[in-house]
Amino acid sequence: MLQVNHITFSYKKTPVLKDVSFEVKSGENLAVIGESGSGKSTLLKVLYGEYDLDQGHIFWKNQEVLGPKYNLVVGYDFMKSVAQEFDLMPFISVSENIGKFLSNFYPEKKQQRIAELLEVVELTEFAHTKVKILSGGQKQRVALARALAKEPEIILLDEPFSHIDNFKKQSLRRSVFKYLKDKNITCIVATHDKEDVLGFADNMIILNNQKVIVNDSPEALYNYPICPLIASFFGEFNVIDNQIVYAHQLKVIAKSSLKAIVLHSYFKGNYYLIEATLNKEKVFFEHDFALNKNESICLKIN
Numbered sequence: 001m002l003q004v005n006h007i008t009f010s011y012k013k014t015p016v017l018k019d020v021s022f023e024v025k026s027g028e029n030l031a032v033i034g035e036s037g038s039g040k041s042t043l044l045k046v047l048y049g050e051y052d053l054d055q056g057h058i059f060w061k062n063q064e065v066l067g068p069k070y071n072l073v074v075g076y077d078f079m080k081s082v083a084q085e086f087d088l089m090p091f092i093s094v095s096e097n098i099g100k101f102l103s104n105f106y107p108e109k110k111q112q113r114i115a116e117l118l119e120v121v122e123l124t125e126f127a128h129t130k131v132k133i134l135s136g137g138q139k140q141r142v143a144l145a146r147a148l149a150k151e152p153e154i155i156l157l158d159e160p161f162s163h164i165d166n167f168k169k170q171s172l173r174r175s176v177f178k179y180l181k182d183k184n185i186t187c188i189v190a191t192h193d194k195e196d197v198l199g200f201a202d203n204m205i206i207l208n209n210q211k212v213i214v215n216d217s218p219e220a221l222y223n224y225p226i227c228p229l230i231a232s233f234f235g236e237f238n239v240i241d242n243q244i245v246y247a248h249q250l251k252v253i254a255k256s257s258l259k260a261i262v263l264h265s266y267f268k269g270n271y272y273l274i275e276a277t278l279n280k281e282k283v284f285f286e287h288d289f290a291l292n293k294n295e296s297i298c299l300k301i302n
């Protein structure tokens, strides 16, 4: 289990984390959410031992994670991190990068392991390509495979699929998160993307104003978003009578006291997102077809 106990951290002039505590059980997937600049990357760096804490303690099982003041070389064998900038060797191949830290003692085993990891990150066809000529998304996948190579007990992923196109993203996510679950590797993912969370994370924490404001399952937070910041992570929402109402929970009906005027219809694939005004406030709801500008409609909350 990872235990984060009352940690406080500041860069020279910028306080980032204040009295942050949470736990992650072995094999669990925790998502770290928060607005840009809320400290997600910093939290991952601190968990990795890249910085010294101002206060508090971090433990993985019985081992305390300590910063550079205590460790000449940052990091521990049980933990790997894939940061937003991936530190790869450009002039050697994808396979060589992935196998860089694997022992040469059993060459066949090493090649098997590399082949397995190439499959997980869907890069088999690029095995012999030099990293230098890969795209940003492909490099991100090499960095991920290299971090997994020695089967860490815990992996820290900072926006792990941010450089990857939508064609690949869905299947890659499933492949990587399934691999981590199958191998019981604890995983902490900092992300802006709800698709990285829903269906994969066991729990999520939200950072705001240097604190963890919630720590719960994605399902609980989606169903009972206690503040707009939480709802906004999951999608378009409205605040009606002090109640958070997702766009898909508002329906058009023949008659009701919620009378709105249509402003715009946005095509979204299998639905239209309608922007309207309700009591002079903007509201958004989902509808099967586009509505005409200035059309009067009645809404109900489902």
Ligand SMILES: Nc1ncnc2c1ncn2[C@@H]1O[C@H](COP(=O)(O)OP(=O)(O)OP(=O)(O)O)[C@@H](O)[C@H]1O
Pocket (backbone or CB within 6 Å): 011, 012, 014, 016, 034, 035, 036, 037, 038, 039, 040, 041, 042, 043
């Ligand atoms: N090396 C640094 N030195 C000083 N301040 C820093 C450093 N890195 C980050 N910060 C500051 O710390 C705060 C948190 O930054 P951080 O990168 O952790 O946020 P984030 O939530 O990961 O943001 P994003 O979602 O945009 O990646 C920001 O105010 C940022 O400007």
